[in-house]
Structures are given as structure tokens and as C-alpha cells.
Amino acid sequence: MNAVEVLGLRRHFPSSSRGGRGTPRTALDGIDLTVGIGEVHALLGPNGAGKTTLCKILATVLVPDAGTARVLGHDVVTELAAVRPLIGCVFGGDRGLYGRLSARRNLLYWGALYGVPGRELRGRAAGLLERFGLTGHADERVETFSRGMKQRLHLARGLMHDPRVLLLDEPTTGMDPVSARDFRTLIGELRGEGRSVLLTTHDMAEAETVCDRATLIDGGRILHTATPRQLGALLSRHERIEATGVPARLADALRARPDVTSVHDGADGTTTLIEVTDREALAPVLRLLIDAGVTELATARPGLEEVYLRLIGDRGMEVVR
Amino acid sequence: MNTRPRPEALTLLRHGSAIAVADLAAVYTWRTWLFGWLVRMLSQVVFFTLIGRLTGGDERFLVTGNALMVCAVEATMVVASSAWERSLGTLPLLVAAPARLAWTFVVRSLQWVISGTATSLVALFALGPVFGLRWTAGSACAAVPLVLLTSLGTYCVGLALAAFVADRPGLRNVVSNVAYLGMMAVCGVQVPVHYWPPPVRAVAQALPLTHELDALRGVLDGAPPVHVLLQALLGAVTGAGWLAVAVLGFGWVARRGRRTGAIEFGT
Incomplete structure (x- = not known):
């Protein structure tokens, strides 16, 4: 059994033109992907490639048009109650937290939403605040936090219910270099704990450092999946x-x-x-x-960044539609 | 790595209500609540009561209705505050959590029930005697749960409306205002319910405010306890009905959002 198994996954969105009468946009075009148990897997691609759509489907926030996606053997469309406690979902940026609550209160609430028993909530929250260097700010309102601190709190929130699979959608957005380095150390620790991680990122150095395998995705299609070294060998x-x-x-x-x-x-x-x-x-x-x-x-051998630029192209700020 | 598949309701209520308390503390300090919000709402009660008196209305009837109405005004703010989840970027995370989406919304805006109940009680006990209400210990004790039931029932009406404007957050303030103005018009606040034609009366019967207001006036007028209890119960039942609509509505929001992709990850 794999942590994540995706087979023939398709998802279209209606045209963004008025009334949605234009050509539907293809976000995922029949992708296959597996993430093994304990594997850290990077998903690399330009904006609009389909990375976030895949994360949303795995997080049970979006249903696919066709194909199947399973998390630890459970179907993400039909077995919601089984899938949701298994997944920790973290996305980049500073939204997704209650700014008027303290960091500790945020963790307690999200823990309660995931059914962490009341007697364990406080201990778990304290442990995660310590692990992410937020103990000194545990009782401060989150709206006063820097973006990097919020990002660390996001990660703590994603781990509050002790998930076996983590979906990290550009989790180092807004982190300073020191925090980003600590994040990479954390990913290593999570792997050591037997968790599986699907990480979407634009940061090639990050992907190269932390991932066991990487998948290049563009236009809703998977271009290649391999270890960073094997991907480097594709170029040379x-x-x-x-x-x-x-x-x-x-x-x-x-x-x-x-x-x-x-x-x-x-x-x-x-x-x-x-x-x-x-x-x-x-x-x-x-x-x-x-x-x-x-x-x-x-x-x-060529690094991931070079592979990415060669296979996907230097598209600058263009977003695929 | 074991977690319970279903959240514990009381734990969820406890930690979710922390959001409500934090929002209340962010919206008001005790000074702004006391000298801003409370004074504004008491002024509203006085205004409508005096206008009614000038037009030959019964000021006891009017002050009771308008004093109870203020908790309904505040409870319908749940329509607006439910939309905050989308602007905070927490909505996709709530959908992805094992807890039922509806219960997170039920808990997260309870601050309006607390504040609204307090506002109405101050209006009834402080302004009521000025306009002819005579409180006894018994009637005052009976008024407290009736006001709380009104706040909760109207909060449930607001929750149901919040579910149906969840995908159109731009409408939240319009819907909230239309809802409480509609209740003010048809539930017996300014004019008796029987003033209205039968179809409007039927709508009024589906709203908790109508029944709780009838019960409260019964308490003040010395109506038989059976009548008061029956009306209070009818108010509670209609409130529960609206809660059921809200739970179904938020379930629909989640299903529709998963289907259409309307639940965006935020950055």
C-alpha cells in the first residue's frame, strides 16, 4: 500500500469567461502518481500546472471529474471520514489562521476539529509550539506574528492531529532563509517518523535537498517522476x-x-x-x-533547477490557462 | 498516530467558542460596548417606542417588542461573521477537517448571542419601567431564558441564511439587514401579528421571535403559564427547525464547493 495513489486523475474547470461559455480549463489531464510510505515527494511545476488542484483533491476539498485518488488505501471521494484524519494540510502564505486567537488557541481549536481527545490537546499544542520555536509567543495573538512565524504555526497546526500524510502546498512561502533551512530539517524528521510528505514548491534547492523523488508537472500532465539525480540524468x-x-x-x-x-x-x-x-x-x-x-x-550532474528550466521552459510570470 | 475519527462535541464547543470570544473582544472593548453599542441600541428602542406612542400605539407593547428585537438584530450578524471564514482562508481547512462543517459555523459566532442577550436584558430591565413595564422577581426570572431563547432561535435563522449566501459573501450585509428588518415588521414587534394578511402571518409563525415575544408579553401581562410555556416551546422548536436547515445548508455548501472548486486554498 502506498501513502498516495493517483490514477488517471482529471479535473476541468469552467471557463472564467462570463457565463462560463468558453473552453473549459484543464487543470489535471489524467495524471498517475504514487507516494510511498515514508517518502518525501516534491511536486514541481509553474503556476497553473495543476499542483494545487491535486493537493485540493487529496485534501478532500475538491472532487475529480474522473480517475481515482487514494490515501493509505482510502478513496478521497467516497471515504471522507477515513481519509480526513490521515491528512495534514498546510499551505503557504499567512492566511488560514485565526488572527485574533493566540497561537496556542489556534492549535487547540484545530486539534479539537480533528478529534484529538480533550486531555491530550494541551500537551500536544505545547509540544508543537516548542518544536517550532513559538513557545515564547504561544499566548500572543497571531495577527501580531511575522509571516515566517505564521508559517511555522501553520506547520504546527498541520501536525496537531498527528497525520500520517502531509500535503504541503508551497509551505516555505514567506520564510526567511534560516526558517527555510529549519523547515528542511523538519522534513527530514517527519520522514524519520514514518510520515509521507507531498510537497509542492518552486524552490528547486529545497526540493533537491529534502525529497526522495520529484515529479515535474505542467499543463495538468506529468512530465517525469524520478529521484533528483535521475532527473538530472535526463538532461545529460x-x-x-x-x-x-x-x-x-x-x-x-x-x-x-x-x-x-x-x-x-x-x-x-x-x-x-x-x-x-x-x-x-x-x-x-x-x-x-x-x-x-x-x-x-x-x-x-545537472541540478533540478536546470532540469526544470529545460523541461518546462523559462516561462517567467506567465500562468497557464 | 491514532486520532478519533469524530471530534468530541464539547471539546469542539469549548475551543470553537474561543473564536467567538476573541471576535467579541476585537469588535468591542467594555467601554465601546457600554457607551457605543448599548447606547445605540437603547436609543433605537426609545425611538421606536416614542414614534409608536405619537401615533397612538401601546407603549408597553412597543417597548417589549423593540427591547427583545435588539437581540434579534445582533444575532443575525451571524450572516456576516460566517463569511469571515472565507476571507480568513480557513474555509478549505474546515472543509478538510473531520468535524462537520455546520457545527464549526454554529460555534464560531456565538458572541452575537452573548452580546445580544445582554443588550436585550438591559433594554427590558432599564428602559421597560420607563415605559410602563412592571417587573416582579418571578417575571424577571422568566424573562432571562426567554431572551436567551430568542437570541439562540434568531441566531439559527441567521445561520441558515449564512449557509445560503456562503458563495456570495458580497450579499451578507444585505441579507442580514433584510432579515432583521423583515422580522421587525412581521413578528409582532411594532404591530400585532394579526395585523398582517394570512400569508405573512404564516411566515411569522415560522420565526422564533414571534413565539418568544408572545411568551414574554404573556409573562408581563400575567397570562396563564401554559400559554407562556407553549409559546416558548414553539419558539424553541422553530429555532431548532432553522438549525436543521442551517446544518443541511452548510452540508450543501461543502458538497457544492467540492464539486465546483469554489473552496479556494488561500495565499
Whole structure:
């Protein structure tokens, strides 16, 4: 049994034109996806790709037009009572909390909504406030919190009923870098506790750091699902060297070698990316670079960000409709 | 990792009412409640009673009706405050929770019942004697539960209306105002219910305010206890009926929202 099993999921929305008479917008176009138990799975895609629609269906807030979605074996359309206690839902931004209540009161209320027994509520709330560094602000009104503090409280709220599956929809929106790093540590802890996490994010570094597998989604269709390293291999089946300060003459010499498949400038304009045919070719090419006085070197496969940009395209702020 | 599939009702009531108390504290301080809200509502009672007297009305009838009406005015604010869940971005999380959506709305605006009951009681006990009401210990004790029942019953009417404007939050204030003005017109507040033609009288019979007001006037006029109890019970039953409509209505809101995608995740 998987934590999440999605099969042939489709969802359309009526046209946003007046009266909804235009062409319906396809948010999900027959997607298949699985998230294993204890797996952290990133869902990557541009705005309008269908990430939030998928989260809404899994959270039982939206019904699909076709296909099935199961959480720990329970159908999200027909078995609401079984599914809802299993899921913790967290979305980014600073909405979704009661600003006039204290952080503690928010947690107590959400715990009560999920049926956490009254005698356990206070202990659980205190534990989560401690875990998220909010103990000192536990009895302050949430409307006085910074966005990052609200985001941490959101995460605490999502864990209040001890869910086995977490849906995190861009949870680090508005977090400062230190909080975002702590968040990544938290994801590791959640994995260690056996929870499954489906994480939608635009932050490639975050996805690369925390996820076991990532799915690229665009236009309601899944492009690829694999580990970050496997996704990197989609772009380049070859090993890659990143070097800074490569003399032009050496670059030309490398291009002429049969074990070098390409030599080109990196996106930052100062590095040179050299791809070689296989792992055995790395050593002689590295030696040539070092002999030429190039000391800033790294070997790596393409990162998720590069994969994302290559497969989905650099669409800027365009939203798919 | 075990949680109960269904929330405990009392725990939910306790922690949900914290939202109501927090909202009440945010809307009023004790000074603004006392010197702002209360004075405004007492002025309304005096205004309608004096206008009625000038036109030859019975001021005891008018002051009783208008004093009880103020709790109905405040209770119908639930129509507006129910829409706050959508603006707070909490609605999708409430839908995704195991608790029944309707009960979260039932609990979250109880501040209007508390404030409305207090306002009406002050109006009845402080202004009533000025316009000819004579309170005894017995009648005063009977008035308190009747006012509370009126607040709760009208709150249930407001909840039902709130469910049906849940997808049109822009209408919330219009509906709230039309609802309480309609009750003020037909429930016997300014003119007796029998003044109206039968179809309007039938509508009035479906509203808790009509029956609780009849019971309260019965208490003040020394009507037989059976009459008072019967009217109080009818008010409670009609209130329960509106609560049932509200529960069904919020269930419909959740089902419709899941179908149409109207329940948005907020950012």
C-alpha cells in the first residue's frame, strides 16, 4: 500500500469567461502518481500546472471529474471520514489562521476539529509550539506574528492531529532563509517518523535537498517522476565538470577530445561546463584542467533547477490557462 | 498516530467558542460596548417606542417588542461573521477537517448571542419601567431564558441564511439587514401579528421571535403559564427547525464547493 495513489486523475474547470461559455480549463489531464510510505515527494511545476488542484483533491476539498485518488488505501471521494484524519494540510502564505486567537488557541481549536481527545490537546499544542520555536509567543495573538512565524504555526497546526500524510502546498512561502533551512530539517524528521510528505514548491534547492523523488508537472500532465539525480540524468547522460577560469585555448583542446561531448559556458558567464562520455573520462580531463592552473572545479550532474528550466521552459510570470 | 475519527462535541464547543470570544473582544472593548453599542441600541428602542406612542400605539407593547428585537438584530450578524471564514482562508481547512462543517459555523459566532442577550436584558430591565413595564422577581426570572431563547432561535435563522449566501459573501450585509428588518415588521414587534394578511402571518409563525415575544408579553401581562410555556416551546422548536436547515445548508455548501472548486486554498 502506498501513502498516495493517483490514477488517471482529471479535473476541468469552467471557463472564467462570463457565463462560463468558453473552453473549459484543464487543470489535471489524467495524471498517475504514487507516494510511498515514508517518502518525501516534491511536486514541481509553474503556476497553473495543476499542483494545487491535486493537493485540493487529496485534501478532500475538491472532487475529480474522473480517475481515482487514494490515501493509505482510502478513496478521497467516497471515504471522507477515513481519509480526513490521515491528512495534514498546510499551505503557504499567512492566511488560514485565526488572527485574533493566540497561537496556542489556534492549535487547540484545530486539534479539537480533528478529534484529538480533550486531555491530550494541551500537551500536544505545547509540544508543537516548542518544536517550532513559538513557545515564547504561544499566548500572543497571531495577527501580531511575522509571516515566517505564521508559517511555522501553520506547520504546527498541520501536525496537531498527528497525520500520517502531509500535503504541503508551497509551505516555505514567506520564510526567511534560516526558517527555510529549519523547515528542511523538519522534513527530514517527519520522514524519520514514518510520515509521507507531498510537497509542492518552486524552490528547486529545497526540493533537491529534502525529497526522495520529484515529479515535474505542467499543463495538468506529468512530465517525469524520478529521484533528483535521475532527473538530472535526463538532461545529460554524461558526467559534468564545472570549472571557473578555463583558458579559451584549453576549451578548444577539450572540444577536440573524443571523450568530451560538449564544452559550453554556464549561465553565470564565468563557469565552463564540460561534459564527458563516462566516469572514466573524468580523471584525464580533470588532470588537464589542473595542469592548466584551473583550481575551481566541481563534478556534478545537472541540478533540478536546470532540469526544470529545460523541461518546462523559462516561462517567467506567465500562468497557464 | 491514532486520532478519533469524530471530534468530541464539547471539546469542539469549548475551543470553537474561543473564536467567538476573541471576535467579541476585537469588535468591542467594555467601554465601546457600554457607551457605543448599548447606547445605540437603547436609543433605537426609545425611538421606536416614542414614534409608536405619537401615533397612538401601546407603549408597553412597543417597548417589549423593540427591547427583545435588539437581540434579534445582533444575532443575525451571524450572516456576516460566517463569511469571515472565507476571507480568513480557513474555509478549505474546515472543509478538510473531520468535524462537520455546520457545527464549526454554529460555534464560531456565538458572541452575537452573548452580546445580544445582554443588550436585550438591559433594554427590558432599564428602559421597560420607563415605559410602563412592571417587573416582579418571578417575571424577571422568566424573562432571562426567554431572551436567551430568542437570541439562540434568531441566531439559527441567521445561520441558515449564512449557509445560503456562503458563495456570495458580497450579499451578507444585505441579507442580514433584510432579515432583521423583515422580522421587525412581521413578528409582532411594532404591530400585532394579526395585523398582517394570512400569508405573512404564516411566515411569522415560522420565526422564533414571534413565539418568544408572545411568551414574554404573556409573562408581563400575567397570562396563564401554559400559554407562556407553549409559546416558548414553539419558539424553541422553530429555532431548532432553522438549525436543521442551517446544518443541511452548510452540508450543501461543502458538497457544492467540492464539486465546483469554489473552496479556494488561500495565499
